Amino acid sequence: MFIRQLSAALAFAALFFGGMAHAADCPVKLGGVLPVSGPMGQVGERISTTGQFAVDHFNAAGGVKGCDVEYVLRDTQGQSTVGVDAAKSLVDLEGVQALIGAVSSGVSLPILTSVAVPSEITQVSCCSSSESFTELAKSGDTNGYWFRTYATNRSQSAMGALLTTKSDFKKTAVIYVNTDFGVGLAKRFEQDIPKLGGSITKMVAYNESQQSYRAEVTSALEGNPDSLFLVAFPVDGATITREWLALGGTDNLIVNNSLRSTDYFEAVGTKYLQNLQGYDSAQPRLPSVATFNELFEAEFDGPPNGPGLHSVYDAVTVVLLAMEASDEITGANIRDNIRKVTSVDGEEVYPGPEGIKRAKALIAEGKTIRYVGATGALSFDENGDVQAPKMTWKLEGDENIETAYYTEKEVAELIIKLDN
Amino acid sequence: MIGVISYLVFFLILALIFSIAVLGLNLQWGYTGLFNAGVAGFIAVGAYTMAIMTGPSREAVMGGFELPFVVGLLGAMCTAGFAALVVGLITLRLKDEYLAVATFGIAVTIQLVCLNWEYVTGGTLGLISIPNPAKPLTDGPLAQNSVFLLIVVGVGGIAFWSLERIVQSPWGRMLKAIREDADAAASLGKSPTRIRLESFVLGCMLMGLSGALYVAFIGYVSPSDFLPIVTFQIWTMLIVGGSANNRGAVLGAIIVWGVWTSSGYVISKLVPTEIQAQGGAMQAVLIGLILVLMLLCRPRGLIGERMNVSRHARI
Numbered sequence: 001m002f003i004r005q006l007s008a009a010l011a012f013a014a015l016f017f018g019g020m021a022h023a024a025d026c027p028v029k030l031g032g033v034l035p036v037s038g039p040m041g042q043v044g045e046r047i048s049t050t051g052q053f054a055v056d057h058f059n060a061a062g063g064v065k066g067c068d069v070e071y072v073l074r075d076t077q078g079q080s081t082v083g084v085d086a087a088k089s090l091v092d093l094e095g096v097q098a099l100i101g102a103v104s105s106g107v108s109l110p111i112l113t114s115v116a117v118p119s120e121i122t123q124v125s126c127c128s129s130s131e132s133f134t135e136l137a138k139s140g141d142t143n144g145y146w147f148r149t150y151a152t153n154r155s156q157s158a159m160g161a162l163l164t165t166k167s168d169f170k171k172t173a174v175i176y177v178n179t180d181f182g183v184g185l186a187k188r189f190e191q192d193i194p195k196l197g198g199s200i201t202k203m204v205a206y207n208e209s210q211q212s213y214r215a216e217v218t219s220a221l222e223g224n225p226d227s228l229f230l231v232a233f234p235v236d237g238a239t240i241t242r243e244w245l246a247l248g249g250t251d252n253l254i255v256n257n258s259l260r261s262t263d264y265f266e267a268v269g270t271k272y273l274q275n276l277q278g279y280d281s282a283q284p285r286l287p288s289v290a291t292f293n294e295l296f297e298a299e300f301d302g303p304p305n306g307p308g309l310h311s312v313y314d315a316v317t318v319v320l321l322a323m324e325a326s327d328e329i330t331g332a333n334i335r336d337n338i339r340k341v342t343s344v345d346g347e348e349v350y351p352g353p354e355g356i357k358r359a360k361a362l363i364a365e366g367k368t369i370r371y372v373g374a375t376g377a378l379s380f381d382e383n384g385d386v387q388a389p390k391m392t393w394k395l396e397g398d399e400n401i402e403t404a405y406y407t408e409k410e411v412a413e414l415i416i417k418l419d420n
Numbered sequence: 421m422i423g424v425i426s427y428l429v430f431f432l433i434l435a436l437i438f439s440i441a442v443l444g445l446n447l448q449w450g451y452t453g454l455f456n457a458g459v460a461g462f463i464a465v466g467a468y469t470m471a472i473m474t475g476p477s478r479e480a481v482m483g484g485f486e487l488p489f490v491v492g493l494l495g496a497m498c499t500a501g502f503a504a505l506v507v508g509l510i511t512l513r514l515k516d517e518y519l520a521v522a523t524f525g526i527a528v529t530i531q532l533v534c535l536n537w538e539y540v541t542g543g544t545l546g547l548i549s550i551p552n553p554a555k556p557l558t559d560g561p562l563a564q565n566s567v568f569l570l571i572v573v574g575v576g577g578i579a580f581w582s583l584e585r586i587v588q589s590p591w592g593r594m595l596k597a598i599r600e601d602a603d604a605a606a607s608l609g610k611s612p613t614r615i616r617l618e619s620f621v622l623g624c625m626l627m628g629l630s631g632a633l634y635v636a637f638i639g640y641v642s643p644s645d646f647l648p649i650v651t652f653q654i655w656t657m658l659i660v661g662g663s664a665n666n667r668g669a670v671l672g673a674i675i676v677w678g679v680w681t682s683s684g685y686v687i688s689k690l691v692p693t694e695i696q697a698q699g700g701a702m703q704a705v706l707i708g709l710i711l712v713l714m715l716l717c718r719p720r721g722l723i724g725e726r727m728n729v730s731r732h733a734r735i
Contacts, residue, residue, distance in 0.1 A: 036696075037704050048696065073696040074684050075703050080645050081434060084638065085681045092427035093685070106546065106644030113548075113639040118561035132545045132640075141549055178535065180544035180642075205536075 026067035028329060030055065030319065031074070031096035033087045033111060035103050038078030044103055047126060047308040048073055051100055053299060054316035061356035064323045071316075076102050083107040087115040097331045098122045098319045103308065105130030105180055112136070116145050121331040122338065124319055126312035129153055130180045137383035144335050147380055149311040149318070151281060151388035153181065155411050156256060157188035158418055159279040159390050160229055164254050165196035167277065169227035172198055172254075173220040175213075175240055176231035178205040185231050185256065192418045201225040208236055217243045227252040232259060238267035251275045260393060260400065270398050282391035282405055288350040292374035295352050304374075314373035317351060318342060321371055325363050342378045346370035376408065387412050426562045429569050431681065432674075436572045437633045439673030440579055442657045443666060444626030450663035450725070451587055452619040453599035455520040458507070459627055459654045461527030464534055464646040465503045466496035466628025467635045471547040472540065474636070481542050489553035493575065493632050500628020501621050503530075508620040512613060527651060534643040546642025550635050568637055575633065576670075579626055583666050586622075595619055596664075653680070660714050662721025671722055679710050 032051050035044035055071040063069050072094050076083030083102050090096045099121055102108045108128040113136075116123040124147045131153060136142050164172055172193065176186035183205070190200055201223035206216045217240060220228070227250060232240060237259045245251060251272065257280040265273060292313060296304040304310060319334060321341040326333035340346075341359070346368035349359035362369050371378060378386050390406045406414075441463055448454040474492040477484025487495070511522040534541045541547070554567035586592050594615055597605040602612040635641040653676070661672015683706040691702065714722075 036698075037701050041701075045698070052696065071696075072688055074688055077704070079647070079649060080638070080642075081650075082680065082684070085431065085434060086684055088430045089427055089681070089685055092423040092430070095423065104644065106642045109546070109548070109640050109642070110638045110645075114637065118564065130545055132548050136548050139549060178544065180546075183538075183544050207532075 027070040028064045028067045028323060029070050029072055029094050029096045030316065031072050031087070031090035031094065031099045031101075033074050033076055033083055033090065033099055033101035033107075035078040035083075035107070036073070036075040038076070040078045040103050043307055044076075044078075046306050047103065047312045049300075050296075050304070050309045051126075051312050051316050053296070054313045055320070057295070057351070057353050058317065058320045058356055060353035061360060064320055064329070069320060072096065076107050078104065078107065080107050080110045084110050084114055087111040088119075091115060091119050091121055096121070097329050098124065098323070098334050100124055100126070100312065100315050100319065103127045105132065109133065109136070112142065112146055116331075117141065117143055119331070121145065122147070122319065122322075122334040124149065124315040124338075126150055126315045127308040129184070131184045132180075134383045134385055137385075142384070144384070145331065147315075147318075147338060147384040149314045149375060149378060149386060150308070152385050153184045153188060154385075154415055155387055155390060156279070157185050157192055158411070158414050159392070159406075160185075160189050160231075160254055160256065161192035161196050161198065161418070162414060163277055163279055163392055164193060164227060164229060165198045167227070167252070167254075169252060169254075170198060171201045171223065171225045172227045172229050173201050173223070173225035173249075174203045174229045174231070175216060175220050175244075176203070176205055177233065177236065178207050182231045186229075189229060189231075195418050206232075206236065206240065208233070210236070210239075212243065213240045214243055214247075216240070217247055217249065220244070221247060221249055226250055227254060229254045230259065231256045234259060234261045234264040234267070238264050241268045241273075245272055254278065257281060265395065265398075265400070270395055273395050277392060277394045277403070279390055279392045282389045286372060286376055288355075288372045289374060289376065291355070292351045310374035313351065314371075314375050314378060317356070317373055318371055318378060321356075321359055321363070321369070324360055338380065341369050341371050342380060343368045343370055344379060348372050348377075379408070387415075422562070426565070429562065429565045431678070433565060433569050433572055433637060434634075435674045435677040436569075436576050436670075437630050437637065438654065438657060438677055439670045440576050440633065441627045441630035441654050442661070442669040442673045443576075443579055443583055444623040444630070445654055445658050446623075446663055446666060446669040447583060447587070447595075447619055447626070448623035449658065450665065450669070451592065451595040451599065452616060454512070454616060454620055454623075455516055456523050456620070456623070457520040457651060457655075458523035458525075458527030458530075460646045460648060460650040461523075461530035462500050462504060462624040462627040463631035463634070463650065464527075464530050464643075465631070466500040467631030467641050467645065468534060468541055468547075469496040469499040469628065470632035470635050471550050471641045475547055475550045478542070478547070481538070481547070482540050483547070486551075489551070489636060492636065493629060496628045496632030497625040500631070501625040503628075504621040504624030505617070507624075508617045512616050512620060524648070524651075527646075527648065531643055531646050534646065541643070544643065546640060548640050550639050550641065552636055552639055572633055572637075575629065579629065580666055580670065587666070591615075653677075656711060658721075660711065660721060662718075662723040662725070664725035665721070665723050668721050668723035675722065676711070680707055683707050683710070 034048045055069050074086035105128040108125050176182040204216045204220040253276045255278040260280050322334045322337035323329050325337040348370050387408045389408050392404045448456045470492040472483040473487045473495045554564045558564045598612045657672040657676040662668025683703045687703050
C-alpha cells in the first residue's frame with residue numbers, strides 16, 4: 001500500500017519536474033559514456049573526439065531547435081559499475097535524454113538494463129557487437145530504447161560462410177578468439193556453413209595474448225581440413241597463422257575483418273598468404289561517406305582509420321536529428337523519431353554542416369527524411385540493429401585487392417536465406 | 421531536485437552493495453589478517469549463482485529455475501562459501517604474501533571459468549534478463565530503486581549487525597589473537613588453521629552476497645564485471661575506511677565509491693568540452709591523488725580499530 005502511494009507521488013513529482021526540465025532548456029545536452037581511460041582508452045578517446053566532431057557539425061548548422069548542443073562526456077574506465085554510475089548521473093544530474101555508448105558490450109548492456117530502459121532514455125552505441133542485445137530486444141526488455149550503428153556479427157559470419165563455400169572448400173576448421181565477438185561469430189558460422197554446402201571439422205577457441213598457440217593449432221588440424229576460418233586480431237592472428245602453416249596446415253585461409261591489416265600481413269609474410277581471402281565491412285559507394293572522410297581529414301589531419309569512428313558519428317547525428325524532429329525532447333520521442341529520420345522512403349540527407357542544415361529544413365517542412373551517413377544508409381530493424389554493405393578481398397603480391405562488393409540489400413537477403 | 425535524489429539512491433545502492441563485500445574482506449583481513457587478493461572471484465561466484473537460480477530459462481545454458489530472490493541470495497552465499505572452503509583448505513596454510521598470490525590466481529581462474537564454461541555462465545555473452553525483486557512491487561525507476569535500496573539496507577544491516585556480534589564474541593577475540601600471534605593462540609589450545617578457515621569462508625559468503633545483489637540490481641552478468649580491478653577497489657575501500665572496524669568498512673565503501681564516481685562528474689564540469697576526451701586520464705590521476713592524500717593524513721583509515729579487550733572491559 002505504502003509503496004504504491006510512494007511510487008504514485010514520486011511519479012507525479014517526476015512528471016512535474018520532468019515537464020519543467022524539458023520545456024525550453026538551452027543548451028540541449030547529449031550524454032556520452034565512453035571508455036576514455038582503461039584498456040579500451042586509446043580506441044575510446046578517438047571515438048569520443050569524433051562524437052564531439054559530430055556535435056560540432058550540428059552546432060555549425062544551428063543546433064537542435066535553435067539551441068546549441070552540449071556534449072557531456074563521461075568515462076566508463078572500461079568498467080561496468082563505473083559506466084552504469086556515469087550514465088545514471090548523466091540522466092539524473094545533467095538531464096540528458098539520450099546516451100551515446102558504451103564501447104564494450106559488457107558495459108553497454110548493464111547501462112541499458114539498469115539506466116536507459118527504466119529511465120526511458122534512448123541509448124545508441126557505436127561499437128557494441130554482442131548478440132545479447134538482439135536477444136534482449138526480441139524478448140521485449142529494451143522497449144525499443146536500444147540502437148546501434150555498428151553492424152552486428154550476424155552479417156560477418158554469413159560473409160565468412162559465403163566466401164568459404166564460394167571457394168569450394170568442403171571441410172573447414174575454425175579457430176576463434178574467445179571473446180563475445182569471436183564466440184558469437186564462430187557459433188553463427190558453425191550454423192551457417194552447412195546451409196551453403198560446407199562442413200566444419202573442428203572448432204577451437206583461443207585466449208588472447210599467449211606466446212604460442214601450438215596446442216590450439218594442433219587440435220584444429222585434426223580431420224584434415226581443406227581450409228581454415230580464422231577469427232582473430234592481428235598480433236595473435238599472426239602467431240596462429242605462422243604456427244598453422246609451420247605445422248602443415250593448408251594455406252587456404254579465410255579471415256575476419258580485423259585481420260585486414262598490414263601488421264598481420266607483414267608479421268606472417270605476404271608470400272605465404274597468396275591464398276588468403278577475407279571480408280570486411282565495405283564503406284558504401286556513396287557521396288555521404290566521401291563527404292565524411294573529407295571533413296574528418298580536414299579537421300584531424302588524418303583519415304578516419306580506426307574502429308567506431310564512422311559509426312559514432314552516425315550515432316550522434318541520428319540522435320540529434322531525432323531530437324530536432326521531436327516536439328518535446330524526451331527519450332521516448334527520440335526513440336520514435338530515430339525511425340522517422342532514417343525512414344526508407346524519406347528524402348536522403350548527408351553528413352556535414354551543409355547536409356544537416358538541409359535535413360533541418362526538411363524536418364521543419366514536415367517531410368520524412370532518410371539520413372545517409374558516414375556508414376551509409378542506416379536502416380534499423382525492430383531490434384535496433386543495422387546492416388552494412390560488405391566486400392571481399394585477397395592479397396596479390398603485397399597488394400590488398402577487392403574481389404567483390406555486396407550491398408546492404410544483398411547482405412540482408414543472404415542472412416534471410418541462412419536464417420530460414 | 422528529484423534528479424539528485426534519484427541519483428543518490430542509485431549511488432547508495434552500488435556503494436552499499438560494495439560495502440557488503442568490504443565487510444567480508446574486513447572480517448578476513450581486518451580481524452584475522454588473511455590477505456585475500458581474490459575478492460572479485462568470490463563476488464563472481466555469488467553473482468553467477470544468483471543469475472542461474474533466479475533467471476529465466478535460456479537456450480543452451482543451464483538454469484531457468486526462476487527461484488525467489490531470497491533463495492537466490494542464500495544460494496549465492498552457499499556457493500561462495502563452498503568455493504571458499506575448497507580454496508581455503510588448499511591455500512590457508514600459506515601466509516601473507518603467499519596467500520595473496522594464491523588467491524589472486526584463484527580469482528583470475530574463476531573469471532576465466534566464467535568466460536569459458538558456456539553451458540553454465542553463458543560465456544562471453546553473459547546472462548541477461550535476471551529479475552529485479554523491486555520491479556513487480558513498483559512502477560517508475562525512482563520508486564523501484566528506492567525499494568531496492570531498502571532491500572540492500574536491510575540485507576546489509578543484517579550482515580553488519582551479525583558481524584558486530586561476531587567480532588565482539590569470544591570467537592571474534594580469537595580472530596584477533598590469531599592475527600596478532602598465531603603461535604601464542606595455538607599455545608592456548610586454539611587451532612589457527614581452523615579459525616582462519618572459518619573466517620575465510622564467512623567473509624567470502626558476504627562477498628558472494630554482494631555479487632548476488634549486484635546482478636539482481638543490474639539484471640545482467642558477464643565475465644567483464646569481475647576483472648582484478650574490482651578486488652583493488654574493495655581493498656581500497658577497506659584501507660581508506662579503516663580495517664578491523666565494521667563502521668570504517670561501510671564508510672570506506674561509500675567514500676571511495678563517491679570519490680571514484682564524483683571525480684568523473686568534477687572532470688566533466690571543469691575540463692573544457694574540446695579536450696574532454698583527454699580528461700578521462702585526469703580522472704584516474706584525481707582518484708589516485710585523493711587516495712594517496714587520505715592515506716598520508718590518516719594512515720590507519722578514517723575510522724581505525726578500537727582498542728578493547730571485550731565490550732565489557734574498557735581500556
